[in-house]
Amino acid sequence: MKFNQRAVISVAREPLWDFLMDVPKVARSLPGVETVTQIDDITYQGVLKVRVGPISLNLQGKIILEQCDRGSWRAALRAEASDRMAAGAVKGQTSMELKEIGPKETELVVETDVNILGKIGEFGQPIIRKKADQMLQEFVENIRKQLAGT
Numbered sequence: 001m002k003f004n005q006r007a008v009i010s011v012a013r014e015p016l017w018d019f020l021m022d023v024p025k026v027a028r029s030l031p032g033v034e035t036v037t038q039i040d041d042i043t044y045q046g047v048l049k050v051r052v053g054p055i056s057l058n059l060q061g062k063i064i065l066e067q068c069d070r071g072s073w074r075a076a077l078r079a080e081a082s083d084r085m086a087a088g089a090v091k092g093q094t095s096m097e098l099k100e101i102g103p104k105e106t107e108l109v110v111e112t113d114v115n116i117l118g119k120i121g122e123f124g125q126p127i128i129r130k131k132a133d134q135m136l137q138e139f140v141e142n143i144r145k146q147l148a149g150t
Contacts, residue, residue, distance in 0.1 A: 001113075001115070001128065001129075002111070002112065002114075003110070003111070003112040003114070003129065003132050004109075004110075005109075005110045005111075005112075005132070005133065005136050006107060006108065006109050006110070007107070007108045007110075007136060007137075007140040008101065008105060008106070008107050008108075009105070009106050009107075009108055009140060009144060009147075010104060010105055010144065011104065011105075011106055011143070011144070011147045012100075012103060012104050012106065013073065013098050013100045013106045015147060016106050016108070016143070017070060017073060017098055019143065019146070019147060020096065020098075021068060023036060023038070023044050023063070023065070024036055024038070025146070027044075027046065028142075028146075029139055029142035029143050029146060030048070030135070030139055030142075031050070031135050031138040031139065031142075032048050032049045032050040032135070033046060033047070033048050034046070034047040034048065035047045039062070042064055042065040042066075043062060043063070043064050044062065044063045044064075044065075045060075045061065045062050045063075046060075046061070046062075046063065047059065047060050048061075048081065050131070050135070052127060052128065052131050055086055055119070057083045057086055057088070058083050058085065058086075059081035059082065059090060060081060060083070061079060061080050061081025061082060061090075062079070062080055062081075063077055063078070064077060064078045066078055066093075067095070072097075073097055073099070073100075074095065074096065074097045075095070076093065076094065076095040076096070077093070077094050078092070078093050079092055079093075079094070086118070086119050087118045087119050088117055088118030088119045088121065089117045089118060090114060090115070090116055090117070091114070091115045091117070092112055092113060092114030092115065093112070093113050093114075094111065094112045094113075095111045095112075096108065096109065096110050096111075097109045108140070110136065112132070116128065
């Protein structure tokens with residue numbers, strides 16, 4: 001399943017990039033993230049609790065930062081997580097690009113290619129896509145709050 005999402009954030013590109021490359025700070029802005037622990041320079045493990053349709057998920061897994069190129073304002077990561085209770089897993093790759101719109105306005109472009117396995121995948125694309133869009137909106141709003149005034 002592929003997602004292409006965009007959001008305009010009223011923050012200059014430079015401080016937004018610095019914020020987005022700080023994984024623990026970003027984790028606090030993502031709805032449902034309970035814990036994030038750094039394993040090494042590019043690997044993190046964590047727990048995400050999220051409700052999709054009638055099911056609550058407790059996803060535990062890893063995030064690996066595969067690209068971090070400030071010159072092109074692009075980053076990419078790979079994530080793998082599973083929920084033992086819901087008998088499902090999520091594996092995916094996400095890339096992000098920051099496009100400067102103005103001195104204090106940046107467009108965040110996110111492309112995600114995800115495989116949803118097991119019972120989680122039975123919800124179908126419309127429900128999962130709606131949840132992903134909702135999470136991005138909450139994430140962007142949380143970033144705005146954290147970076148207000150920078």
